[in-house]
Each structure stands twice: as C-alpha cells, then as structure tokens.
Amino acid sequence: MEATVASKWTEVLSHIHREVGETRFNLWFRNTTAVSFQDGALVVGVPSAFMAEWLETHYMKLLAGAAAAEYGKTAQVKFRVDGELFRDRRRQETAARQEMIEEGAAEAPPKFESERFTLDNFVVGPCNAVAYAAARKVAEAPGRVYNPLFIHGGVGLGKTHLLVAIANSVKGGRGGIEYLSAEGFTNRFLFALRSGSLDAFRARYRKLRLLVIDDVHFLSNKPATQDEFLNTFNTLSRDGAQIIMASDSHPKLISKLKETLVTRFLAGMVARLEKPNFTTRVEIVKCKASDRGVALSEDVTQFVAHRLRTSVREIEGAVNTLAAYAALSKAPVDLAAAGEVLRGLIESTSRPVRLPEIEAMVTASSGLAEGQLRSASRSRCVSHSRHLAMYLARQLGGFSYEQIGNFFGGRNHSSVVAAVEKIDRLVRKDSKFAREVAALKGEFEP
Numbered sequence: 001m002e003a004t005v006a007s008k009w010t011e012v013l014s015h016i017h018r019e020v021g022e023t024r025f026n027l028w029f030r031n032t033t034a035v036s037f038q039d040g041a042l043v044v045g046v047p048s049a050f051m052a053e054w055l056e057t058h059y060m061k062l063l064a065g066a067a068a069a070e071y072g073k074t075a076q077v078k079f080r081v082d083g084e085l086f087r088d089r090r091r092q093e094t095a096a097r098q099e100m101i102e103e104g105a106a107e108a109p110p111k112f113e114s115e116r117f118t119l120d121n122f123v124v125g126p127c128n129a130v131a132y133a134a135a136r137k138v139a140e141a142p143g144r145v146y147n148p149l150f151i152h153g154g155v156g157l158g159k160t161h162l163l164v165a166i167a168n169s170v171k172g173g174r175g176g177i178e179y180l181s182a183e184g185f186t187n188r189f190l191f192a193l194r195s196g197s198l199d200a201f202r203a204r205y206r207k208l209r210l211l212v213i214d215d216v217h218f219l220s221n222k223p224a225t226q227d228e229f230l231n232t233f234n235t236l237s238r239d240g241a242q243i244i245m246a247s248d249s250h251p252k253l254i255s256k257l258k259e260t261l262v263t264r265f266l267a268g269m270v271a272r273l274e275k276p277n278f279t280t281r282v283e284i285v286k287c288k289a290s291d292r293g294v295a296l297s298e299d300v301t302q303f304v305a306h307r308l309r310t311s312v313r314e315i316e317g318a319v320n321t322l323a324a325y326a327a328l329s330k331a332p333v334d335l336a337a338a339g340e341v342l343r344g345l346i347e348s349t350s351r352p353v354r355l356p357e358i359e360a361m362v363t364a365s366s367g368l369a370e371g372q373l374r375s376a377s378r379s380r381c382v383s384h385s386r387h388l389a390m391y392l393a394r395q396l397g398g399f400s401y402e403q404i405g406n407f408f409g410g411r412n413h414s415s416v417v418a419a420v421e422k423i424d425r426l427v428r429k430d431s432k433f434a435r436e437v438a439a440l441k442g443e444f445e446p
C-alpha cells in the first residue's frame, strides 16, 4: 500500500476520533486499516463481518464524509474482512466492551434530532389523533394507562417523533429511561452474549421507568432476541414500568414474531398512524415552515400539501428545500419557483394529475354538462369554470399555458395567462372562494 493512502487514512481516523470520542473509536475504528484506494473506491480492512456491518449501518455517513475530505470527492467506502486484524481486535474488545455497555446511546437518535421532537410540535389531525391522545396520556402518567403503548404505521408518518416526544416529556423524573431501536436492542444483546456481559445488559434494561423501543419489526425472525425481549418486557411490566413501541405494522402482522410477544403487545393500547389528509398536510407544511423560519405563501403551501401525500418526512424535505432555496435566492418563493425546485421530489413521489381529471372535477362541481369546458361557449358560468379549471391545471399539474390552452378548446397562450391571473386575484380577494378552491384541490387525492 502506498504511504499516502496510509497517511491519509491516519487523518481520516483522527477526524473520526474527534467526532465519536474515545470509547467508540476504540471499539469500532482502532483496528481498521486502509487496504487500498483505487478508482475512487477506498477499501477499509476490518476485523470481522459484524464490524463491517456495524460500520456500514452506523458510521457510513461519517466515514464517507471524512474519506471524501482526504481522498477526494468520489471516495466510496467498502469494507473487507481481514483475519489478521481479528486477533488484535479480541485483545482490545475485552477491555472496551464494559465501557460500551455503560456508555450506550450509540443508536439513540443524535441529540439535535431527539430534542426537536416534542408533543407540542406534532401536528394533530384525523390521521393521528388517537395515537397522539394516547401519547399524551402516557406522557402524563407513565405506567398507569395504556401499557404497553404500541404505535404502528407507514414510513415517515411520525412514529419516531411520538416515541421520542414522550421520552422527552417524561425526562427529568426519577428512574431510568431508555430509547433504542429494536436493532440496537438486538445488537447489544448479541454483543453481551458474545462478550460474557449479559448481567450488565440485563441490569441496564430491566431496571427502568420507561423503555422505548422503535422499529420493533426488526425482531422478526430473531428468536433468541425475542426471548430476551420477552423477559425484559415481563420484568419491566411487573415493576410497573411503561413500555412504548413503534413498528411498521400491527403486532399480528409482524412475521415470525412469537405469539407470546404478540399477546403482550396487544395487552395495552395499539394505535395506528394513517397518512394525513390534505387539511392536515397544509397544517404540517405551515408548522415545518415556521420551524425553519421560512415564509411560504398560501398557494405554495397548498401546492406542497397537494403534491406530497405519502409521508410527512417528504413534506418536511420539501419545506427544507424551499427554505434553502429562499435563503440562497434571497427572494420569496413563488409557485413557479416551488414547482421548479421541487420537481425531482414531486416526480419521484406522486402520481401526476391529468387534465381530464381536472376537467371532470370542475365540470361536476359547477353543474355543467360534459364537454362544456372545451366548447366555444362564453356564458359567464362556463367561462368562469373554464378559468378555474385552467388555474387548477396550472397549480396542480404544472402544465404549460400552451398545453392548457390546447386542451380546453384550443385557446391561445395569452388568454390562459389572463384566466389564471384572474382566478389568482379572486382567490386572494375572496376568502369564501379561496376555501372552495382549496377544497377542490383537496379532492385530488391519489
């Protein structure tokens, strides 16, 4: 190996050392080596497959960032298991393992993450009202109602937010609180098993006031960990501790989960998070925008709420993107800019709204006959509805003026521009009309 590859690796390591601190550095990085650097890929030697996996799931971002700084932008990090390193590793593991178990918190969400999740900044709507009410109750009186509390639902719908928010709100009282993912629980349990430190592990997780386990579905098909978790669960319940869990599916639908666990999970309260509806999404956009300190106009807010439907995380991503754009361009974000900036996100996540759907919707809601919007008729009601349809086509579908004009009876560019502007003015002026338009937009659910 070239000297430069090695010396750069030393730099990478010292950066990581500063980032993660002594204990974790000794555990996960001390015995790594840079094996080679070729074609933009850095191969890192690690003592075991377990280590490779651990580094990959927990430290990839940090590693990739530090490697890119030393080896150049295209640096890609791969791992190779190296038996030689394994022997060195064993010697040190013995000393370090106790420390790790004591220090813990390796998989807890990083501080800035966990502190930003509170019960007060969780937007409540029909999709999550039950889970939210339960979370509040549990936070007020842990161990007394709904024990365990089991929250399930799709990705990015707020499970982790609620879990961490409860933990945050309970914090400060007497007795221990642990938040960790089921994956973290599994890793720690297996590590304790291998390193002969089960007693310390049990002392830690069976004497708590509150145990929060995220992404419980990870326990699927892990019988040994499931047994351990069952015992942890039983001991904690017996002692009146609160247990809160989240998962991507209902306990009964987690595959290869022991019946005894399923039964325990169902004994308290099971609440499901649904996808938010349009009105709630609008509230979420407003909440996230105000968190980010970015002012978004009503139409941009509705545009985001309309186009991003499947997860709150996506909505949050969109708002962050708009905030970054606003800061860079030093100008308020208008609809055209929002459409442009968010195009990638929107295309990858939502089904496009089609012109015939808009036509059908406006025709039905204005009580017109089929085909009238595309006809030559210039009666007031028909033109007004046609203008509204053009406006919606622009806002919801981002169609060009030409496309819209062609579709609605071959009208020219400037008349479509005028129509869209007219409706836009009306929406700003007339709040009743604005509500009608918002309701119409909300109808275009997937």
Ligand code: ADP
Pocket (backbone or CB within 6 Å): 117, 121, 122, 123, 124, 128, 153, 154, 155, 156, 157, 158, 159, 160, 161, 162, 284, 287, 312, 313, 316
């Ligand atoms: P999950 O764990 O269900 O995959 P998260 O809890 O990580 O989802 O939520 C993803 C992001 O969306 C987080 O940043 C969270 O703050 C935000 N979020 C989800 N639901 C809401 C809500 N109802 N109100 C405010 N923010 C939310």
Ligand code: MG
Pocket (backbone or CB within 6 Å): 159, 160, 161, 214
């Ligand atoms: Mg989560």
